[in-house]
Amino acid sequence: MNEFDPAALECLAALADELGFERAAQRLAITQSAVSQRLRALEAQVGQPLVVRSRPLRLTEAGKVLLRFARQLQALRVDVARELGERVAPQSRLAIAVNADSLATWVLPALDGLVQQGLQEGYGLELVVDDQDFTHDSLRQGAVLGCVSTVAEALQGCRVQPLGVMRYVAVASPRFLATQLPQGLHAGSFADTPFLVFNRKDDTQAQWVSQAFGVRSPRLRERFVPSSEAYVRAAVMGWGVGVAPEIQIRPWVASGDLLVLQPEVSVDVALYWHQWQLQGRDALLDRIGQALAQGARLALA
Template identity: 90%
Template sequence: MNDFDPAALDCLAALADEQGFERAAQRLSITQSAVSQRLRALETQVGQPLVVRSRPLRLTEAGKVLLRFARQLQALRTDVARELGERVAPQSRLAIAVNADSLATWVLPALDALVQQGLREGYGLELVVDDQDFTHDSLRQGAVLGCMSTVAEALQGCSVQPLGVMRYVAVASPAFLAAHLPDGLHAGNFADTPFLVFNRKDDTQTQWVSQAFGVRAPRLRERFVPSSEAYVQAVLMGWGIGVAPEIQVRPWVAAGRLMNVRPDVSVDVTLFWHQWQLQGRGALLDQIGQALAQGAQRALA
């Protein structure tokens, strides 16, 4: 494994990120021919294809294995450069996966000090957004080095620590409730009531309805709004009932702009931080995990 050419591994990582040879070459400031040559050399060394040359480009299972190694090697190089007081390579960036609701509420303040430090030292932090039930797949496939997930069990070679509980509550505007639910939301009318949904991976609304009315696999009138900030804005505008993080809608509830539909019902999502275990003093990935843990402690239950 130590015989793999670091430059070829960097090409593989760039191809995975940019999903094409032209953009990968631009990112690495080399020619497309050089990217192809380095990839072919790596594939010859491994003895099997590493990418599927489609549009967009995809990694094979062997490619995903080497991608994990490439990510870890890049992170270690960044840590060594920082420890030696050297300028980090311009293309150096560490990717982590977070869920959209955490990003919209507490993640940015938690990571701010590290990002400001990165501006001075030259490294970058890439935030990959996905549903908290799916971020673990990105970690397994090597797309990221750390992730925020609902999965409690660590992958082999990874560590895991609990972050806290993000509580989701059902809210609606007073005008919407007065116009559409004058008798309140109940088992007889929830199926005809519009519920806002983040995207097709989001099942928080069905979980909430199942708890509220004891219905298995309820079918809802869904209206999709794939942005955490726009989601809350749509609830404020009276598009329907939203099931959103309590910490995000708390100011609107306090101001009377939103009402908690059923204060006795909530969906509690326990979040965990996973990361690959890298050796090194003061590893940047460890610092990210510590910053997220401290930020979650301040913000979450």
């Protein structure tokens, strides 16, 4: 197969990011017609469609395969520019997927040094947020070059590194316990107790109840709060019982604004860093993985 046109691959990546021709053209500073022409040439080369022209636009399975290659090519370009001491192209970015709780706690401090350096060298870092059980899908589909995930097995062409364990504990405000659970949370009361849930992918609360009370597939009264920071705030305000990262709720436990329920019960989530294996000396993706591993060692169990 002939080599792919790098400009056409850049268009495919922009389309995947921006989900439309107009925004992709704006990002690349070219016309929509040029984006369409390059995409058609790439589709003609592989002999099948690469995008479904819908609103929003989405990639076909063949498009996802080429997107993985386009992402890796972008990362290699960044590394070459850095080694040559050249400023990276403004649209260059490395995308990684992380779960919201890690982002709210240990990921930003871990990456701060690299981001500050990136301000000088010109490359961009994009953090894509999803549930830790689903970030791996973004890596498989080519949307990102690395991810923090609960999946332990590496994809072909990737490598994986254990990060540590994020421990989740159940908490509630003293006022909530006094008014809603005067007898405490027990096997006879959990079904009528509101539990805070991050989103519909989140089953941490059900896992905690299963461990605490030996109930399989418990049905809970759910109150959805789709933000890690707002989730803890809702628990402090007495919206319900939350099951949150122990490292995140320490200040509120220390101040007495939150009380830990059954401290002996926890949901321990093992996290792993996955990344595509790219060739190159001092590759930026490798440095991101190293920074995350060091940050996780300092923060996680």
